[in-house]
Amino acid sequence: MVTIAPSILSANLWEFGKQIEQMMTLGVDTFHIDVMDRHFVPNLGYSQEIVKVLKKNSTAICDVHLMVEHxxxxxxxxxxxxxDYLTIHAESTVHPYRALQMIQEQGVKVGLALNPGTSLASVKELLPLVDRLLIMTVNPGFGGQSFLESQLAKIAEAKALREEFGYTYDIEVDGGINDKTASSCIKAGAEVLVSGSYLFHHSNWQEALLQLQE
Structure with a gap:
């Protein structure tokens, strides 16, 4: 079963709590939270306060994506x-192994994100630590971008490496996910789909969720 993780970057802040409740009523249990610092990416995102709000007021699984330097x-x-999941970018620190260990030592699920220009070969030493491997299918920083077809090969490679070496990570995809691109990602090996603009701006959320899962 594919997990759909709505990206709250595309939520309506005026109706944020109501929208989270509506999504959970439709069976969503995981939300993707982008944290941005205007240095690693050219945009500003959420702080830890949004995670506190979600954990205090819901049973949501918080999939936190740190798009930040250091x-x-x-x-x-x-x-x-x-x-619940804490993902850092391989490109964001000169000591990614140590950063992943910090997360692991606290009992939190370890996530590693790769920009479109970063190869799996360059992070092979990190993969044994990883619970969730996030393949970016757009250049990170903004919602609503077009899907990069070139990243499908990386998704398939991540699946093949997992099978070959017995890694335990699940494969997450973020960027340009809609009813047309989701199927290609799933066929390539994706198990968690992050969807923002397509999902939150759809006129029928239940229909949109079903289209992504199918």
Whole structure:
């Protein structure tokens, strides 16, 4: 079963709580939370406070994606806020192994994200630590971008490596996910689909969720 993780970057902040409740009523249990610092990516995103709000007021699984430079400085803030998955970018720190260990030592699920220009070969030493491998199918930083077809090969490669070496990560895809691109990602090996603009801007959320899963 494919997990759909709505990206709250596309939620309506005025009706945020109501929209989360509506999504959960439709069977959604995981929400993707983008944290951005205007340095690693050219945009600003959420702080740990949004995680605290979600954990206090719902049973949501918080899939936190740190698109920030020097993520080590924020890791404990988001763990203390209640992050269930904490994902850092391989490109965001000169010590990614140490950063992943920090997350693992706190009993939180370890996530590793790769930009479109980053190869799996360049992070092979990190993969044994990873619970969730996030393949970016757009350049990170903004919602509503077009899907990069070139990343399908990376998704398939991630699946093949997992089978070959016995890794335990699930494969997550983020960027340009809609009813047309979702099927290609699933066929390539994706198990978690992050969808923002397509899902939140759809006129019928139940229909949109079904289209992504199918």
């Amino acid at each position: 993520p080590e400085a924020m890791i404990m803030d988001f763990i203390n806020a209640g992050a």
